Amino acid sequence: MAERATFRVKRGLAEMLKGGVIMDVTTAEQARISEEAGAVAVMALERVPADIRAAGGVARMASPRVIKEIQEAVTIPVMAKARIGHFAEAQVLQSLKVDYVDESEVLTPADEANHIDKHAFEVPFVCGAINLGEALRRIGEGAAMIRSKGEAGTGNIVEAVRHLRGIVGGIKQLGALGREQLSAQAKELGAPLEIVEEVAEGGWLPVPLFCAGGIATPADAALVMQLGAEGNFVGSGIFKSEDPERRARAIVEATTHFNDPERVAAASIELGEPMRGDDIGQLAAEGELLQQRGV
Amino acid sequence: MADRHGLSPQRGEAERLRIGVLASQGDFGAHAEMLRSLGAEPIEVRTAEELSGLDGLIIPGGESTTITKAIERDGLEPAIRAHADSGLPILGTCAGMIVCDREHLGLVDAAARRNAFGRQIASFEVELKVGGIGPDPMRAVFIRAPWIDEHGAEVEVLASVDDRPVVVRQGQIVLCAFHPELTDDSRLHALLMAMATAARNRAAEVRGISSRG
Numbered sequence: 001m002a003e004r005a006t007f008r009v010k011r012g013l014a015e016m017l018k019g020g021v022i023m024d025v026t027t028a029e030q031a032r033i034s035e036e037a038g039a040v041a042v043m044a045l046e047r048v049p050a051d052i053r054a055a056g057g058v059a060r061m062a063s064p065r066v067i068k069e070i071q072e073a074v075t076i077p078v079m080a081k082a083r084i085g086h087f088a089e090a091q092v093l094q095s096l097k098v099d100y101v102d103e104s105e106v107l108t109p110a111d112e113a114n115h116i117d118k119h120a121f122e123v124p125f126v127c128g129a130i131n132l133g134e135a136l137r138r139i140g141e142g143a144a145m146i147r148s149k150g151e152a153g154t155g156n157i158v159e160a161v162r163h164l165r166g167i168v169g170g171i172k173q174l175g176a177l178g179r180e181q182l183s184a185q186a187k188e189l190g191a192p193l194e195i196v197e198e199v200a201e202g203g204w205l206p207v208p209l210f211c212a213g214g215i216a217t218p219a220d221a222a223l224v225m226q227l228g229a230e231g232n233f234v235g236s237g238i239f240k241s242e243d244p245e246r247r248a249r250a251i252v253e254a255t256t257h258f259n260d261p262e263r264v265a266a267a268s269i270e271l272g273e274p275m276r277g278d279d280i281g282q283l284a285a286e287g288e289l290l291q292q293r294g295v
Numbered sequence: 296m297a298d299r300h301g302l303s304p305q306r307g308e309a310e311r312l313r314i315g316v317l318a319s320q321g322d323f324g325a326h327a328e329m330l331r332s333l334g335a336e337p338i339e340v341r342t343a344e345e346l347s348g349l350d351g352l353i354i355p356g357g358e359s360t361t362i363t364k365a366i367e368r369d370g371l372e373p374a375i376r377a378h379a380d381s382g383l384p385i386l387g388t389c390a391g392m393i394v395c396d397r398e399h400l401g402l403v404d405a406a407a408r409r410n411a412f413g414r415q416i417a418s419f420e421v422e423l424k425v426g427g428i429g430p431d432p433m434r435a436v437f438i439r440a441p442w443i444d445e446h447g448a449e450v451e452v453l454a455s456v457d458d459r460p461v462v463v464r465q466g467q468i469v470l471c472a473f474h475p476e477l478t479d480d481s482r483l484h485a486l487l488m489a490m491a492t493a494a495r496n497r498a499a500e501v502r503g504i505s506s507r508g
Contacts, residue, residue, distance in 0.1 A: 002421040009418045012438040012477055016356045016389070019320040038365065040320060040358040075409060076358055077439065099415035099439070122416055230324075256319050256341060256365060 007144065010124035013077065013099060014145035014208040017041055017231055021221070021252050022210070024048050024235040027066070028073035034238070037248035041077040041099065043233065044070045049106050049153030050236035050275065053288070059107045061089040067096050079126070084294035085111025087120075094123040100145070102126050103138075105293040106152045106235070115294060118142030128212065130163045132170030134295050136191030136199065139207060146205060148229070149291045150213020153236050155277035157214040159291060160224055164211055168228040174200040213291070216241070216274045218254030218267045225258035242272030312491050315340040315349040319365035321357020321390060325476040329484050335491075346374035351384045351491035353484075354391030356438065356474055359409060362390050363399055375400060382497070384467040384490035386483060392470040393441050403465045404447030407472075411442040411459070423473070425462050426453035428482040435461070435473040442472055467494070 003009075020040030025031045031042045044062045046052075052059045061082050071078050077099035082089040084103055089110070093101050103116050105128050118125040119142035128149035129135035135146045148167060150160030170189075177185060177200060186196040198206050211229035215221055216237040224232065232255050234248075241247045250267040257263035283289055314330050316323040318339035327337035330353075340346055352375070354362070366372055379385060379402050387395045394400055396407040412418070415438070423435040435454075442459035443452075453469075454462035461472035462483075467490055475483045 002419040004417065004419045006420055008436055008477060009420055009438065012418065012436055012474060013415050015322040015325065015474075015477065016358065016438055018322055018324065018357070019318065020358060020361055035360060038361045038368075040361050076360060077415065094416070097414045097416050124415065252361070252364075253368065260341075 005122035010144035011207050013124060018208055019256060020231050021255050022079065022233045023238055023248060025070060028069040030239055031070045031074045033245055034248055035074045035076050037245060038252040039076060039248065041079055042070060042074060043102060044078055044080040048236040048239055050240050052106060053153045061093065064092065064096055067098065081107055083107040084109040085114050085116060087116045090116050090121060094121055098123065100124050100126055104128065105149060105290050109293050115141050129167060130291050130295060131166045133189035133191050135167055135205060136189060136195045139195055140192040143207065145207050145210065147210040147212040147233055151280055152213045152290050154214055154280065155216040155237060155275040156280055157220045157223065158280055160211050160214040161227065164224055164227045164229055167209065171199055171204060175203050216277065218250045218264050221251045221254040222258040222264045225255060236275055240275035247271050311336045312350040312488055313338055313348065314491065315346060315352045317354045319369065320361045321355040322476060323355045326353045326355050329476050329481050333481055333484055333488060335488055342369060343371055343374040346371065346378055349378065349383065350495055351487050352378055354385065354387040354394050356389035356391065359390040359393040362394055372400065379468065382467055383494050384487055386487040387470045388474055389438065389440055389472060392472055395468060395470055403450060403468050403470055405450050405463060406444045407441040408444045409441050410439050412437055412440050415439055423454055428486055433475065433480050434478045436477045437473045440472045
């Protein structure tokens with residue numbers, strides 16, 4: 001009689017994470033710090049994006065041992081990243097009972113043409129997107145949560161802002177179209193028509209939209225929340241900063257009180273140095289942008 | 296952004312119930328939308344000031360550790376307690392059930408067990424009969440849900456799953472382990488609003504008596 005893994009149940013957990021911060025962690029100790037700071041969930045991975053960038057080579061799913069240690073260390077949900085198209089990594093993560101799988105461009109893609117068929121899984125998925133078309137394609141494949149991609153590991157918010165504005169603006173544009181225009185628009189977006197219709201009618205994605213890729217300060221968190229993000233993923237921004245504990249707490253506070261500049265200001269005092277940022281133009285020139293993977 | 300979903304019903308401003316929805320973290324937006332659809336005025340609550348002048352309060356689903364820390368950080372506990380002490384109703388769903396239990400705000404004489412049904416992969420939905428809202432079952436969506444392990448005599452159990460209490464009531468406080476706001480079934484919200492109306496009428500009666508006296 002009880003039904004598990006319905007789309008509503010999968011989406012449901014993402015709904016519960018709204019207004020919160022999901023933090024990248026590589027160890028049980030970092031997971032504990034995140035939970036103590038008020039994170040709504042942690043994302044287990046081998047290295048934070050800034051280190052993936054620095055190390056080069058192939059970035060894969062975190063080791064099951066580390067994921068288990070993190071699961072034992074905290075009571076909040078534990079997410080983990082799988083490579084784009086690597087459904088066997090996702091199967092492993094599901095067997096470990098992680099709460100969400102992030103099919104992530106931050107890891108080295110395993111399949112250049114296809115994403116994972118996320119409908120085939122009981123564990124829910126979150127996927128990145130740089131624009132509305134990409135978001136709707138991922139939802140069509142079964143993603144129950146979307147995050148704007150930004151540019152992970154840079155500490156530079158500019159790409160996250162561009163992607164978020166693109167997605168939110170795209171939703172508004174859809175709402176202004178007549179029904180007869182939606183088919184052509186779906187073709188242009190490269191997205192399933194029924195999901196395009198759902199967004200045009202509902203005025204929002206059928207799943208929660210979070211922001212990722214570049215948040216390094218409380219003001220960054222407040223900015224993207226005001227632009228329409230429903231919650232935040234913070235990767236390198238916390239554990240690559242001088243005082244991760246305080247910075248984590250401050251970003252949590254700013255994500256709740258995003259409309260209150262005095263609170264964001266107060267939260268921003270004495271946090272130590274943020275992570276060092278990267279210039280996007282230089283990364284682009286070097287062909288180092290992660291956001292181009294698996295669109 | 297507050298009106299991202301484009302709902303703006305206009306009716307009987309003077310009589311509309313003002314129901315707060317704790318918005319520190321969680322799915323407060325879905326609760327606000329449901330309240331609006333029932334004709335109440337939802338108020339997003341992030342500060343102690345926003346807790347004054349309410350007819351009722353919803354503590355939504357979310358991460359109970361995050362919400363508990365936010366209540367402490369933002370000094371909301373005295374105002375929530377004052378709300379409860381003045382006989383105003385509260386509906387706590389999922390994390391809200393945990394936040395109100397003995398170990399946390401202590402508003403209900405019950406012990407909630409966090410993540411009692413297991414991790415996300417064990418989350419489920421089921422038809423569930425709930426006492427006090429009519430004979431038809433609700434579609435109950437449980438997300439990493441708690442249950443009530445143990446409770447005092449004052450606590451009435453309105454629904455159970457496998458003999459575990461998942462909807463309970465003590466006085467003006469209703470706690471629910473699942474998520475009515477993720478469905479179209481607004482009966483628990485309507486119950487909260489009925490309790491809020493009754494509290495408003497009681498207060499008006501008291502004022503009437505004292506002004507006549």
